[in-house]
Amino acid sequence: MVDIATRVHNHKWKIDPIVRSLIDTDFYKLLMCQSIFRNKPDTQVTFSLINRSKSIKLADLVDEGELREQLDHIRSLSLTRGESTWMRGNTFYGKRQMFTPEFMDWFENLRLPPYHLEKHDGQYELTFEGSWPEVMLWEIPALAVLMELRSRAVLNSMGKFELQVLYARAMTKLWEKVERLRSVDGLRIADFGTRRRHSFLWQDWCVQAMGEGLGEKFVGTSNCLIAKNRDVEAIGTNAHELPMVYAALAESDADLARAPYDVLSDWHEEHDGNLRIILPDTYGTAGFLKNAPDWLAGWTGIRIDSGDPAEGAEIAINWWKSRGEDPMEKLVIFSDGLGEKKIAELHAQFSGRTRVSFGWGTLLTNDFRGLVPDNALDPFSLVCKAVSANGRPTVKLSDNPRKAMGPANEIQRYKRVFGVGEQAELEVVV
Amino acid sequence: MVDIATRVHNHKWKIDPIVRSLIDTDFYKLLMCQSIFRNKPDTQVTFSLINRSKSIKLADLVDEGELREQLDHIRSLSLTRGESTWMRGNTFYGKRQMFTPEFMDWFENLRLPPYHLEKHDGQYELTFEGSWPEVMLWEIPALAVLMELRSRAVLNSMGKFELQVLYARAMTKLWEKVERLRSVDGLRIADFGTRRRHSFLWQDWCVQAMGEGLGEKFVGTSNCLIAKNRDVEAIGTNAHELPMVYAALAESDADLARAPYDVLSDWHEEHDGNLRIILPDTYGTAGFLKNAPDWLAGWTGIRIDSGDPAEGAEIAINWWKSRGEDPMEKLVIFSDGLGEKKIAELHAQFSGRTRVSFGWGTLLTNDFRGLVPDNALDPFSLVCKAVSANGRPTVKLSDNPRKAMGPANEIQRYKRVFGVGEQAELEVVV
Numbered sequence: 049m050v051d052i053a054t055r056v057h058n059h060k061w062k063i064d065p066i067v068r069s070l071i072d073t074d075f076y077k078l079l080m081c082q083s084i085f086r087n088k089p090d091t092q093v094t095f096s097l098i099n100r101s102k103s104i105k106l107a108d109l110v111d112e113g114e115l116r117e118q119l120d121h122i123r124s125l126s127l128t129r130g131e132s133t134w135m136r137g138n139t140f141y142g143k144r145q146m147f148t149p150e151f152m153d154w155f156e157n158l159r160l161p162p163y164h165l166e167k168h169d170g171q172y173e174l175t176f177e178g179s180w181p182e183v184m185l186w187e188i189p190a191l192a193v194l195m196e197l198r199s200r201a202v203l204n205s206m207g208k209f210e211l212q213v214l215y216a217r218a219m220t221k222l223w224e225k226v227e228r229l230r231s232v233d234g235l236r237i238a239d240f241g242t243r244r245r246h247s248f249l250w251q252d253w254c255v256q257a258m259g260e261g262l263g264e265k266f267v268g269t270s271n272c273l274i275a276k277n278r279d280v281e282a283i284g285t286n287a288h289e290l291p292m293v294y295a296a297l298a299e300s301d302a303d304l305a306r307a308p309y310d311v312l313s314d315w316h317e318e319h320d321g322n323l324r325i326i327l328p329d330t331y332g333t334a335g336f337l338k339n340a341p342d343w344l345a346g347w348t349g350i351r352i353d354s355g356d357p358a359e360g361a362e363i364a365i366n367w368w369k370s371r372g373e374d375p376m377e378k379l380v381i382f383s384d385g386l387g388e389k390k391i392a393e394l395h396a397q398f399s400g401r402t403r404v405s406f407g408w409g410t411l412l413t414n415d416f417r418g419l420v421p422d423n424a425l426d427p428f429s430l431v432c433k434a435v436s437a438n439g440r441p442t443v444k445l446s447d448n449p450r451k452a453m454g455p456a457n458e459i460q461r462y463k464r465v466f467g468v469g470e471q472a473e474l475e476v477v478v
Numbered sequence: 479m480v481d482i483a484t485r486v487h488n489h490k491w492k493i494d495p496i497v498r499s500l501i502d503t504d505f506y507k508l509l510m511c512q513s514i515f516r517n518k519p520d521t522q523v524t525f526s527l528i529n530r531s532k533s534i535k536l537a538d539l540v541d542e543g544e545l546r547e548q549l550d551h552i553r554s555l556s557l558t559r560g561e562s563t564w565m566r567g568n569t570f571y572g573k574r575q576m577f578t579p580e581f582m583d584w585f586e587n588l589r590l591p592p593y594h595l596e597k598h599d600g601q602y603e604l605t606f607e608g609s610w611p612e613v614m615l616w617e618i619p620a621l622a623v624l625m626e627l628r629s630r631a632v633l634n635s636m637g638k639f640e641l642q643v644l645y646a647r648a649m650t651k652l653w654e655k656v657e658r659l660r661s662v663d664g665l666r667i668a669d670f671g672t673r674r675r676h677s678f679l680w681q682d683w684c685v686q687a688m689g690e691g692l693g694e695k696f697v698g699t700s701n702c703l704i705a706k707n708r709d710v711e712a713i714g715t716n717a718h719e720l721p722m723v724y725a726a727l728a729e730s731d732a733d734l735a736r737a738p739y740d741v742l743s744d745w746h747e748e749h750d751g752n753l754r755i756i757l758p759d760t761y762g763t764a765g766f767l768k769n770a771p772d773w774l775a776g777w778t779g780i781r782i783d784s785g786d787p788a789e790g791a792e793i794a795i796n797w798w799k800s801r802g803e804d805p806m807e808k809l810v811i812f813s814d815g816l817g818e819k820k821i822a823e824l825h826a827q828f829s830g831r832t833r834v835s836f837g838w839g840t841l842l843t844n845d846f847r848g849l850v851p852d853n854a855l856d857p858f859s860l861v862c863k864a865v866s867a868n869g870r871p872t873v874k875l876s877d878n879p880r881k882a883m884g885p886a887n888e889i890q891r892y893k894r895v896f897g898v899g900e901q902a903e904l905e906v907v908v
């Protein structure tokens with residue numbers, strides 16, 4: 049039987065919206081948004097979409113009208129009652145609400161601010177300007193929209209059964225990864241793949257398949273909407289934008305040197321347990337840890353998001369030891385460019401020496417490599433970053449110079465202030 | 479939106495019926511049924527299910543109660559108005575109806591006769607007795623029910639996503655065959671996979687995927703219900719049961735020697751064009767052709783269903799030449815144990831020398847080899863054959879002695895009467 053109502057309803061949509069909810073975003077964006085809302089609500093920022101894969105001519109692939117429709121649709125979204133209930137129900141170990149009533153009041157009335165879109169050299173220049181807590185919420189939906197419009201452009205010419213076989217192949221590919229990871233004893237892994245997913249429905253499928261295939265080894269998803277709908281745990285910590293904007297706001301070199309710790313000091317008050325995870329690589333992991341205040345060593349763990357991951361984990365373990373902490377009580381989260389082989393390898397290498405967890409991103413939710421000709425669905429490196437704060441440019445150094453961002457003279461100043469020397473260049477996977 | 483009505487409706491079924499239509503059967507069964515209805519309506523026959531793959535213990539895998547429910551459901555089926563319209567609409571080149579009004583009147587009032595079911599040594603003994611035109615219609619649904627109940631038994635313990643990935647893998651596997659066959663210039667191929675299909679829905683998917691993937695190279699399906707629903711051509715000719723029963727009815731060795739030609743003489747009157755296809759292997763291809771009357775050389779083609787297919791095609795081509803026929807005007811249909819590699823090979827070998835066509839059976843609609851542990855879904859060799867007619871045993875020799883059937887002394891007599899000498903033993907694929 050055809051469900052006539054569904055079919056008629058579907059045809060009433062002017063577009064097929066990619067992002068249909070304000071919580072179709074990473075959990076840490078909401079956590080960071082609250083922290084910013086409390087500590088830096090009036091900071092004016094610019095976020096900008098940057099396609100690090102220049103060979104993918106997004107503006108040639110994706111129709112500008114369709115892109116505008118999708119972005120306009122996102123601006124029409126507001127938090128639903130059920131989404132609000134879900135957010136308010138997230139607590140620290142059942143005791144304290146993660147999201148304060150003040151923040152929820154504000155968030156319930158929020159609509160995303162305007163965007164600015166231009167085309168140059170086959171690429172879109174998509175920027176967002178305004179107050180930090182509003183603008184920062186554009187990051188994930190903007191990325192997800194561009195990624196999925198690109199997927200749709202490639203899929204547009206395929207037949208019905210050809211499409212079904214494409215997804216059949218992608219499902220098989222993911223399942224083979226799941227079967228491989230199933231044999232890794234004590235694995236803990238979460239989906240971090242929202243921003244560069246092939247599509248929303250595909251991410252939703254991946255999360256459910258991981259749940260069935262990995263059982264308790266699958267610990268959750270960073271995507272709030274999927275976490276809510278599929279009844280799995282929302283996972284997240286914090287990201288580079290906090291130290292990047294705090295650093296840009298610094299008035300002196302001394303302020304700059306202290307900025308990354310100020311971020312975590314603000315974070316410390318507001319968060320607990322698994323949300324106290326250090327992201328140390330914004331201006332070089334080694335220097336960050338060396339100069340860190342002692343209270344930071346009491347945090348739950350460290351997330352390794354650039355550079356050689358094994359090296360990063362060694363540095364973290366040694367740092368904890370040097371501060372009198374037991375690494376077996378600590379958590380290392382790997383989240384950079386992971387494949388299932390690397391995951392199994394890192395787990396084998398570190399699971400006896402510290403607690404290990406994985407945030408699996410693009411190669412979980414967007415691995416269509418080899419499934420269509422000309423690599424046309426391969427994931428690519430699209431980011432959306434804070435590029436300025438209160439009129440000053442932001443800077444990121446990272447543990448991999450290919451991931452560095454910012455004006456050259458500012459990069460030099462930051463390197464000096466944070467004592468960053470030679471860095472090994474590593475290929476940016478995604 | 480959940481389609482509530484569909485869901486409620488589905489739960490009203492006492493069982494999930496495997497065969498839901500009297501025309502969920504091979505086209506040639508209906509053509510043969512009409513021929514029998516006209517020429518031998520009162521012949522009493524016994525058909526019997528034979529599992530040539532003894533290692534598959536069907537009675538241990540498949541619950542007897544479920545099997546009875548499925549068989550009882552088939553006995554409750556009668557021809558619907560739309561099915562009747564479809565059958566009546568099948569014509570010889572738009573001129574004459576394939577199915578006569580007399581036959582349709584009878585068929586519209588038909589219900590399948592009783593079955594007899596016992597268990598022995600882990601196998602089911604399933605037999606059907608009664609008048610030939612009724613009993614013979616059990617063959618395909620009986621096979622399809624057993625095949626699909628076996629699939630269901632194996633799939634019963636699998637999770638939802640594990641199942642989806644299983645079908646994803648099967649779809650990918652079929653699509654790879656389609657992609658391979660797409661490059662074969664001038665290919666003509668049909669689905670002959672009803673009797674040993676993995677399931678009805680899977681066959682339905684395979685037919686549609688072949689249609690999209692192969693375009694005009696896919697010429698139709700032997701399954702009448704799928705042909706009707708999916709608007710593709712129904713394909714079929716005739717089968718071994720005709721000469722086997724005619725031979726069993728023969729009163730003398732001379733009658734026996736003439737029986738296979740009597741079959742085709744009856745067939746000749748009733749059929750035209752692509753339905754005039756000789757199936758020469760029942761009692762040995764070489765002898766059959768050597769002794770064939772000249773009018774048979776005027777028929778459209780020959781179907782090669784046992785023995786080495788290339789050898790069979792050579793014999794056919796040489797026979798046509800010896801009878802003054804141009805092989806380029808003739809059609810060779812290969813239909814025995816075909817894989818996509820063999821299809822491409824035979825096409826390359828013969829397409830310049832005669833017209834070539836393929837009836838692709840079990841390895842089209844039931845190739846789950848390698849997709850679950852322990853070969854648990856591998857196709858197996860289940861047949862349902864006429865074993866006696868008016869109380870006399872039937873005999874089949876075939877071009878492969880492993881496919882021979884009948885009492886040993888009768889096999890010896892048939893070999894003598896038909897002049898069959900040494901035969902090469904070939905593995906029975908499915």
